[in-house]
Structures are given as structure tokens and as C-alpha cells.
Amino acid sequence: MNFINTLRDIFKIEELKEKILLTLGLIAVYRFMAAVPLPGIDPTQLAELKNNTDGGLLGLLNAFTGGAFARASVMALGIMPYISASIVVQLMGIAVPYLQKLQKDGESGRKKITQITRWLTILITLVQGPTYITFIKTQMGLPESAFLVGGATFWISSMILLTAGTIFAMWLGERITDKGVGNGISLLITVGIIANFPVAFLQEVVSKTEQGGGGIMMILIELIVWFVVILLTVLLVTAVRKIAVQYARRTAVTNIKDVDGARQYIPLKLNAAGVMPIIFAQAIMFLPVALGQKYPVLNSLTDINGLWYNVIFAILIIVFSYFYTAITIPTNKMAEDLKRSNGFVPGYKPGEETANYLDSVLSKITFPGSLFLAALSILPAIIVQFGVTQNWALFYGGTSLIIMVGVAIDTIQQINSYLLNSRYDGLMKTGNSNRKSLK
Template identity: 65%
Template structure:
């Protein structure tokens, strides 16, 4: 604990890092404040049915979690940052097939700026489609007519669409500003604080269920918290686990006189291949697909179709989680193939005069890396499946649904991944400061505020 407080002191003493942390916290507070500001013309007291629909698990629950509850509150940030994430994924996928985007990806910083601009415009386009769909869906999700103070005419729809689109643009700006001027990845931090915002309420509901209703008491609460910390440790292992591939880099050094030959030397390094290179995307994709069987089955009145609809409407049921697990494995392989271009890695390695010992540069290196990725992706996908289905297991074990959702799945992996990334950035600042001190005096320099 003493070392923890010393680290906080060191963070505060470094002026640049202190300013970045303060800016990050300020912008996150702005985002959280905006998530509680409702759209004009909506009576928030009549949104209880919408809250119930978005807390029952599934895609709506994920959307509500990603927006920090703004989706269920009909807030100006109701669309959240998800349109920007969707646009980013679309641009990534298009980059595999469109030569223009491939060219931009190879142009360095200028190409990256152009891709970011394309992503922003695509985000606005997605918002223009999603905003009217959201407003129309409010009534379908149980919001009564009386909740719309001025009705649902154009005088409500048009201003609300403009506000929702503007809200996403502001959220996108906040995220980019945190990334540029703050600490951590801004977009990811916006999602994380939205998820964490629901944690205290979920935990208090679980305490009320166990203690007030005499359903196990504080001992069960303690066991649940211990198990939760164990799951967090396992999630950290999943995020951090890598397979290191040894790489030898050739170098030439000329010494001595004119007739002395060049001496070949080398530096040994590693290519870190992540056990889970796809992150939480397989879970998100699989969660979206899981709604399709229920929707298709709902078109028929037969007994079999109704049975399928019932099975796929219960996210804590056996058949739902079995199909869910299979889809996660499939999407893990699919997204890993997109995110880890082994052919490009092999080409870059060859250009930098690097090689894997015992493997020829070029095609054989690409095949070797692809084989290694296939071997480590399978256990990685199984580990991801275990984390994804843990909320269902926790709920079936008697844990309240809201608290069970934090035992795994998308929410937990996002919190762990973003926390690790932010901590690494803070740590790099501290290490760099320490490195400067060693270069000057051999000790950490005292920094004026």
C-alpha cells in the first residue's frame, strides 16, 4: 500500500502527467454528465419499461452498458460512441478489399489522418440512420405515448435526430481529445466508465438480495467477491498472454583496415503473438447474431418455432450458451485472421533483415506464423468462451442478473483491457522520467509543480 501511494505521489509530481490525468478525468465527467441529460420532449419518469427491457441481457443490455445507461435514459448521448466503433470496424474490413484504403494504411501519419477523417464522416452517416431508428424504437420497447410531451411529430423527430447525432460527435471529440491530450485510449475509456457506472448499483442489489432477504448473508457476498477477483485475474491472464517467436536480426559492422572483411552479427528479439488477438469483438459479433434465430422463429406460429424462440430468448439457458460458444470460436478465428496479417508481418520482417531461426524468409515465414496463430487461437478462443458464459453460470448459481453480468463477458474484458492499457501508459511516463534522472544524476530528479 505504501508503494501504491508513492506511485500516486510520483504521478502528481510529474507536471505533464498530472495535467493529462486531470484533463482525462474532467472530460470523463463531462461525458457522464451528458448521459443524464434527457432529450427535450421526453418525460423521463415514464421510461421504466425501457429500463427493464435494456437490463434483461443481450444486445440491448450491451448497448446500454456501452453508453453508461444513456440508452435507457433517452439521453443526448443515447447512441453513445458505438456508431464510431461501428464505423471503425467497417473501415478496417473495407481496408482488406479496397486498394485506396490499403494505400492509405501504408502512407504513415498522413494516411492515418485521412482514414480517421473517413471514419468520422462514416460515423455521422451511421448516426443519421440510427437516430430515427432509436426514436421509433422507443415506442416499440414499451415507452408509452404519454412520455412524449409534444407527441412524435416532425417537430420532435427532427430536433431529436440533430441532438443525437451531435451527441455522438461530441462523444467522439471527447474520446479523441483524451487520446491526444490525456492518458489512455479515449474511446475505450468512455466505454469503460459507462460500464463501471453500473457496477455500484448492481453490487448493492446483490447485497440487498443476500442480506435483507436472508439469502446467504455476508459470507456468500464475501465468497462472490473472492470469485469475482479470481475471474478478473484470469481475464488479465487472457489479455496479457503472448507466445514469443524468436527473431534474429542481421547486422553488419566494418572494423579495422581496408582488407578486413565485414563481420556478421545479430540481435535476438521476439515477435509477441497474443493468445487473444481479437479482444472482445468475437463476443460482440456472436451476441448480435444470437438475435437472428429468435427473430426468424417468431415469424412462424408452429410449436417448434416457438420452442426455438423461447430457447434463444433466454441468454442464461443451455442451448443459447452452447450456440453462443460455437459462434465465439468461429468469430475468434475470423477476426484474428483480419487483425493479424501474417503475410505483412513476414514481409516487414524480411525488409528489416530479420528472420526466424530455422525458417526461410518470405512465404515460409508467413506460413509458420499462420500455423502458430492457428495453434494458439484455439485455446485462446476456449478461454474467451469460458469468460463469456460465466455470467450465465453465475446467474444459474443464484447471483442477481445485474451483478452476474460483471462476472465475465464483454463488460469485464473491456474493463480489464482498458485498465491494463491505461496503467501501461502511466507506467511508461514514470519509467521515462526515471530514465531521464539516471542519465543526469543517477537518481530521480525532483520535479517542480
């Protein structure tokens, strides 16, 4: 009943309703474009490409693009080049003085960084595009008859369309962020992941209803485990360590009375790095796939369900959790800002001592957070050992689940803020009208 009332409240707010409808419309456009194949490829002969991207690391890439990777679509690269460019720019911001200056320049600096990210996205697409075309032509077992056009014509047209597809996806994401609800880039990735959900679940149902598969009872047990994992993921995403902050007593000029110092909190997230450690770790784990032909010893690291793959994967996630948290949570700057605003952490001197304390707390909570993140990331490989199909197991953890949970929480919070502001405005209007009637 509360859910129905919330929906009614949402559609009573004209601005919020328009934002939601715009978001849904742009997502629909993205999904439609993901089904459009590159010119010069026969879409009826892509079965081999889909089979070769079913599971494994290529299956992860296909999941992030909503199946566009296996369809040889104009959106085959999806929004991934933009994410890669964003990561590169963020990391360069640590060492490049020009980018550091832009980060401090407020809105104007942010716009310049966004522009740099866009140009870098195009450059990355121009590198990834030929790699993808070469890959589907030489490595995926497609028959020669699948390519209706050959030579330079196919290469040039495919490069132009793959680049245009990525730029269009980037534009859609930015429009959703500016004019719609939620983070547009994250929403596009989430929608792509969810697009694989019905097929993955249907495959699991068919597998379990076959003779010896366990039947409906096994499916119910898997769903219960899945919901428990989702709840644990929500806890990981939302868990924070609150650092109490006290502000100096001030004298209110209006009534010449002392006002007690306000007590607030600095929320330090248990998983401050989000999904970035997983993305970094997966990027490195793609190297064995690229080098496997030259160095056969690395072939054991291409199986995402293998022991050594997951051991190395988990270690990399823990390492990158510390690394990314260190570069994105500037405890020194937090301590200086606190000092300038006459605030302090009780029991610690403002400045360096406070910074050291914040850094110590952050290091301590990052350790269990990184362990939890690593365990969640390798959970799909463990689930597979119990007879779960590969595509369905991907929804039990890893980047897919964390992104979906994070985006869902962020979007719900934005909608709730609109609803709260609407109720507040309604109370203000009611109060004004009551005062007018009393006069």
C-alpha cells in the same frame, strides 16, 4: 505504501498530472451528458423503459452506454455507432483497394481513414437514431403522457440531438486519446460499464441478505470468484507466445569488431482479436430480437441465459476469433519485413517458410485463446444459474470484463512509461550536472 509513492510520483510530473486531470474532466462531461434526457420526454415517466432494459440483450446495450440508453438521453446511442463504423472500415480494408492504399500511406492515410470513419459514424447514427426512437415509442411500454411533444417536431429534434450526442462522444474520445491518458473510446465505454457497478452490487447485496439468500458469506464467496475471474482475464489479455528472431552478424565500424547478432522476439498474442469476436457475435445475436415477432421460433434465442443462445454464441466467438486474427495479423507481411531487416526465425528460411511457420503457430495458439474467450463470454449465464442477479453477473465475464481489464492494463502501461521516462530524464540531468561539476 508503493501505491502511495506511485501517486506522489505521478503528480510530481506536471505533464502527466495535466493529462490525467484533462482525462477525468472529459469523462465527467461525458457522464453529465449521459444523464440529460431528450427534449419532449418526461424523465419522471421512464421507469418502464428502465425496467424493460434490465437484463437481456437490451441490458448489454444499456451497460455500454452507462445507462443512457434507458434514460432516453441525448447520449443514448453513445459511442457505439463509432465502433460499428470502425469495424466496417476495418473489414472493408480487406477488399477495397482504395482503403488498402490508405493503410500503406502512413500518417496521411491514417488521417483519411479516420475522416472516412467519422462520416460513416454519422450515417450509422442516422439509421440507428430513428430505430431507437421507434423502439421507445412502440416497444417499451411507455405511456403516451411520457411524450410531451409529438409529431415531426419530436422526431427531427431527437434525430439531431442523438446524432450530435454521438459526434460529441466521438470528439471526447479522440481528445482523450490525443491529449489525455489511455484510449479515449475504450475509456468512455469502460466508464459507462463501471457506472452500473454500484447499483448492480447493491442489488446483489440486497438479494443475498434477504431470508434464504445466503447472507454475507455468500457475498464473500462471490467476490473471491470474481477476483479469480479477473486474474484469469488478465492472463488472457497479456498472454503471448514469443517467437525467437535472430539478426545477422554485423561489423561495427567504430572498433572493427564482429558484433553478435541480436536475438529478439515476435510476440504473438494468445487472444490477438481482443473483444472483437464477442462484439461480432453479439451483433449477430441481436437478429433474433429483431425477427422474433415475425418468426416466433427464434424467441428461444433471445434469452441470454438460455442454453441454445450460449451454445451458438460460443461457436460464433470461436469462428470470429480465427476470422479476425487472420485479417489483422498479416503473417506474410511480418515475414517480409523480417527478411528486409536481415532477420530470420532460427530453423526456418526467410520468406514464405517463415510466414507459414508464423501462421501455423498463430493458428495453434488461437484455438485455446478462442475457447478461453468463449468460456469467459458465457460465464455470466452460468453464474446466473447459481442465484446471482443478472446485472451483477454481467461483471463476471463477457465484453464488459475484458474491456475493463484491457483498458486498465493499457492505461497503467501508459502511466508507467511516463514515470519511466521521467526517471530516465532525471538520471540524464543528474549525470550532466555531475560532469559539469567535475570540470
